[in-house]
Amino acid sequence: MITSLNWVLLLVTVSIMVGLALYSNKIMKTxxxxxxxxxxxxxxxxxxxxxxxxxTGFSGWGxxxxxxxxxxxxxxxxxxxxxxxxxxxxAVLFCARFLHQKAEQMGSFTIPEYIARSHEGPxxxxxxxxxxxAIITIILLLVFLVGQIxxxxxxxxxxxxxxxxxxxxxxxGIIILYTSIGGLAAVAFTDAFMxxxxxxxxxxxxxTIFSDMSPSELISGLNxxxxxxxxxTDSGPYGSSVWHVLMVLPYAFIYSATLPYMSVRFMALAKxxxxxxxxxxxxxxxxxxxxxPLAGLYTRLKVPNLATPDEAxxxxxxxxxxxxxxxxxTLFILFAMKSTANSxxxxxxxxVSHDLRQAIWPNCRLSEKSLLILNRSAVWLLGGTGFVLMLxxxxxxxxxxxxxxxxxLMAALVAPTLLAHFVPANIYAALFSMIIGFSSGCLFFxxxxxxxxxxxxxxxxxxxxxxxxxAKYFNHxxxxxxxxxx
Numbered sequence: 001m002i003t004s005l006n007w008v009l010l011l012v013t014v015s016i017m018v019g020l021a022l023y024s025n026k027i028m029k030t031x032x033x034x035x036x037x038x039x040x041x042x043x044x045x046x047x048x049x050x051x052x053x054x055x056t057g058f059s060g061w062g063x064x065x066x067x068x069x070x071x072x073x074x075x076x077x078x079x080x081x082x083x084x085x086x087x088x089x090x091a092v093l094f095c096a097r098f099l100h101q102k103a104e105q106m107g108s109f110t111i112p113e114y115i116a117r118s119h120e121g122p123x124x125x126x127x128x129x130x131x132x133x134a135i136i137t138i139i140l141l142l143v144f145l146v147g148q149i150x151x152x153x154x155x156x157x158x159x160x161x162x163x164x165x166x167x168x169x170x171x172x173g174i175i176i177l178y179t180s181i182g183g184l185a186a187v188a189f190t191d192a193f194m195x196x197x198x199x200x201x202x203x204x205x206x207x208t209i210f211s212d213m214s215p216s217e218l219i220s221g222l223n224x225x226x227x228x229x230x231x232x233t234d235s236g237p238y239g240s241s242v243w244h245v246l247m248v249l250p251y252a253f254i255y256s257a258t259l260p261y262m263s264v265r266f267m268a269l270a271k272x273x274x275x276x277x278x279x280x281x282x283x284x285x286x287x288x289x290x291x292x293p294l295a296g297l298y299t300r301l302k303v304p305n306l307a308t309p310d311e312a313x314x315x316x317x318x319x320x321x322x323x324x325x326x327x328x329x330t331l332f333i334l335f336a337m338k339s340t341a342n343s344x345x346x347x348x349x350x351x352v353s354h355d356l357r358q359a360i361w362p363n364c365r366l367s368e369k370s371l372l373i374l375n376r377s378a379v380w381l382l383g384g385t386g387f388v389l390m391l392x393x394x395x396x397x398x399x400x401x402x403x404x405x406x407x408x409l410m411a412a413l414v415a416p417t418l419l420a421h422f423v424p425a426n427i428y429a430a431l432f433s434m435i436i437g438f439s440s441g442c443l444f445f446x447x448x449x450x451x452x453x454x455x456x457x458x459x460x461x462x463x464x465x466x467x468x469x470x471a472k473y474f475n476h477x478x479x480x481x482x483x484x485x486x
Contacts, residue, residue, distance in 0.1 A: 003161040005324065009331050010160070017178050020189040024182030037183035037375045038109040038350050039268040044188055049269050050092075050281035051192035052343075056262060057088050057255075058198065058289040060151050060337030061402060064313050070296030071312035073236030074222065074229030077293045080238055080248045085286035087252030089279045095257040096266035096275055098421055103267040110347075111260040112137060112355040114267070115416040115434075121427025127359045129431045134355035136412055136438050137260055138382075141348045144405030145386040146393055148341040152334065153390070158314075159330050169387060171334070175342045176383040179349075180376040184268055187342045194335035195285060201332035202288050208320055209298045221301040229300070239451035251407075251453040254460055258413045259406055261340075261347035345383055353378035407456035408441035414460045415467035425471030432470050437463030 027043050028036035035041060044052070062081060070077040099114070108114040112133035116126045153168025160167055178186050209218070222229045235244035256262050269278070296312040303315055313333075317326040353374045357364060366374065414437065416430035440462045444455035 006159050006161075006327050006331070009327060013331065013335075014174055016193060017174070017190045018181070020193060021178035021181035021186035024185035024189050028183050028185050034109055034354060034371050034375065036185075037372060038354060039264070040183065040185035040188055042104075042268055042270055043185060044265065044268045044273065045270055046273050046277035047281050048188050048192050049265060049273060050278045050285065051195045052188040052339075053088060053092065053256070053262065053265050053278075054282055054285045054289065055191040055195040055198065055336070055339035056265075056343045057084055057252075058286065058336065059340030059402075060148070060155075060333060062289055062292055063198075063201070063333040063336050064151065064155070065310070066293045067296030067299070067312040067316070068309040069237060070293035071300045071306065072296075072309035074226075074232060074300075075297065076232050076236050076238070076242075076245055077296065078290070080235075080245050081293050082287070082290040083245075083248040084252045084256075085283065085290050087249055088256045088286060089282050091253055091256035091262075092266070092278050092282065093275055095263075095418065095421075096269065096278070099257075099263060099266045099417070100269055108267070110134075110350050110355055111258075111263060111413060111417065112351060113358065115413070115420075115430055116427070118420060119416065119425065119427040119430045123362075125427050125431065127362060129427055129434070130355055131359035132431065133413065133434060134351040134359065136434070137351045137355075137409060138348050140405045140409040140412075141261065141344050142382070142386060142389065142405075144402055145341060145344045145348070145382075146390045147402050147405070148337060148344065149386050149390045150393075152337050152341065155330065155337070156334060159327070159334070165391060168390060171338065171341075172383050172387045175338055175345060176380055179342050179346055179383075180379040183375065184264065184346055187346050188265070188268070190342065191339045194332075194339045197332040197335045198339075199285060199288055201329045201336075202292050204321070204325065204329055205295050205316075206291050209294055212298075212320075218297065218301065222297060225301065225304060229297070235451065237452050239454055244451050244454070247451075247453045247457055251410075251457055254410050254414050254418070254456070255406065258410055258417045260351070260409075260413070261343040263417065264347065264350075345379060345386070349375065349378035349382050352382060403452055403456070404442075404445050407453075408438060408445065408459070410456050411441040411459035411463050412437035415464045419464050419467050423468055423471050424475070425467060426474055428474065429467045429470035433463045433467035436466040 024040070027041055066077055066081050102118060103114050106114070106117040108117050112130045115133055116130035119126070149168050149172055152171040153164040156171050157164040157167035178190055182189070219230060232242060234240050235242055238245045238248060295316045299306070299312045299316045303319065306312065306315060317329060321329060357374070412434045415433035420430070437459055441455060441459035444450055444459055448455070450458070
């Protein structure tokens with residue numbers, strides 16, 4: 001009976017998302033060529049912009065992984081998860097306007113193209129830099145996408161009563177369908193629909209917990225189990241001291257402002273959209289979603305001996321919500337996962353269909369219809385590739401894949417997107433900083449036992465230092481070459 005309800009819920013919500021995608025397709029066609037597909041024809045208003053940014057930032061990790069971290073490490077995860085809210089708001093207020101205006105002036109549709117066009121240098125080097133940025137975006141976000149697809153399959157398989165691989169294929173097919181129909185506009189509109197469900201889910205979780213016990217009872221109960229849950233001596237997965245958790249704030253800020261699947265939304269905002277209006281919508285939504293890890297603390301008190309911490313949210317859904325309510329909340333958790341997966345898929349598809357095409361065939365001129373076919377084909381190709389890689393991949397930790405993919409890309413792109421606003425530099429500085437950020441990020445992740453946010457932060461600092469040094473070197477050359485772009 002419950003499985004039938006789940007299928008009905010899925011069909012109804014998929015119908016709504018396809019309807020939104022068809023509506024967004026009309027808006028997309030008003031754009032300037034690829035700008036319609038890649039930048040939603042610059043139509044994102046304050047609510048849609050805020051909703052898609054928050055939905056993408058608070059992915060399925062916030063609903064599935066974060067409660068598990070809270071179950072194991074305690075209240076430190078509440079603070080770590082909360083930092084994403086102000087970080088995303090700061091990124092919008094301080095970074096969105098210049099990124100949007102500069103991209104519009106240069107006619108840039110993607111972050112790799114923005115980097116290439118915003119730095120002076122020989123045309124061949126700029127094309128190489130755009131290609132390099134596109135390739136690392138494709139590789140690292142494919143790694144991230146594989147983790148998202150795996151997580152979707154694990155949860156949807158249990159929810160629908162089918163095997164995990166079939167569920168993953170079904171979820172990927174749904175994401176490919178509406179993303180290919182309407183591009184970024186479809187992603188943004190469906191994200192706005194999904195974030196409403198995510199907020200309802202967070203409210204249900206909070207009300208369920210505090211209808212059963214007061215905050216003081218939750219605190220005293222956790223303290224009785226282990227005082228470390230409330231007064232830790234370290235930052236758990238974030239680092240070896242209690243202060244390491246504070247690094248989540250700059251990490252989340254750089255994450256929001258530089259990752260292509262996040263920052264492209266800044267470029268897609270409408271000219272009339274006021275950033276303080278976007279921030280006003282984002283703040284309550286993000287703060288509400290920050291409360292979801294409470295489910296992990298509550299489950300630790302009620303069921304203290306789970307085999308693995310990652311079972312915290314499934315245990316909460318099974319034991320503390322009615323079957324029908326659990327079905328609805330699970331649907332909303334799937335929303336959270338899909339809202340990130342669709343954004344990642346759109347970003348890597350844009351790197352294939354737009355950036356690599358420009359870098360390899362700069363003089364290739366295609367009709368708008370041909371470009372749209374190419375954009376949509378890239379979505380289908382990359383979505384299918386992500387699913388196949390998920391089937392072939394050995395067992396892995398979902399959180400590790402997410403951090404390896406997004407954290408390393410963040411370090412590679414931070415200097416030529418953010419630091420470039422303050423430090424004038426040429427294309428060589430951009431290229432070398434990306435190489436150093438990428439290589440040091442991979443090295444720190446794979447060879448050093450660092451906290452989750454330490455490796456991206458340290459590699460970001462290396463990349464920014466490289467950018468500054470190369471910029472200083474060229475600025476102090478007595479015979480500085482004047483670069484001309486064609």
